[in-house]
Amino acid sequence: MTTIIVLFNLKADVAIAEYERWAVTTDLPTAGKLPSVEQFKLLKAQGLLMSEDKPPYQYIEVLTISDMEQFAQDVASDAMQKIAGEFQSFAENPLFIMTSNVEV
Numbered sequence: 001m002t003t004i005i006v007l008f009n010l011k012a013d014v015a016i017a018e019y020e021r022w023a024v025t026t027d028l029p030t031a032g033k034l035p036s037v038e039q040f041k042l043l044k045a046q047g048l049l050m051s052e053d054k055p056p057y058q059y060i061e062v063l064t065i066s067d068m069e070q071f072a073q074d075v076a077s078d079a080m081q082k083i084a085g086e087f088q089s090f091a092e093n094p095l096f097i098m099t100s101n102v103e104v
Helices: 016-032 068-075 078-090
Strands: 002-010 037-044 059-065 091-099
Touching: 016 037, 016 078, 068 078, 078 091
Parallel strands: none
Antiparallel strands: 002 059, 002 091, 037 059
16 A cells, blocks of 8 residues: 655645645546546645744645556556646645654
8 A cells, every 4th residue: 555645735826725626626537537546645735833933735645556657557548647647737846755654
């Protein structure tokens, strides 16, 4: 099982309401229904614990992937390529971090 964490800020010219509307109506329902995606969450940073500092990122996506080979096929589809392009128009240099669970 792989979890992909995406950290990003919106580009300076992007309206928050526009991005969030797109995320809720297009990105989350489409990518969340891919065969390889078990769960897809979009989180909005609220602050830093016990600090007045601004969080370094506005948004965090968390995707739980059941099969990375299938995921590669899923995201290669025309529909997902369109969504990826739209995402890139909103997000400023997103970081895609692949993670795995630490087993004890």
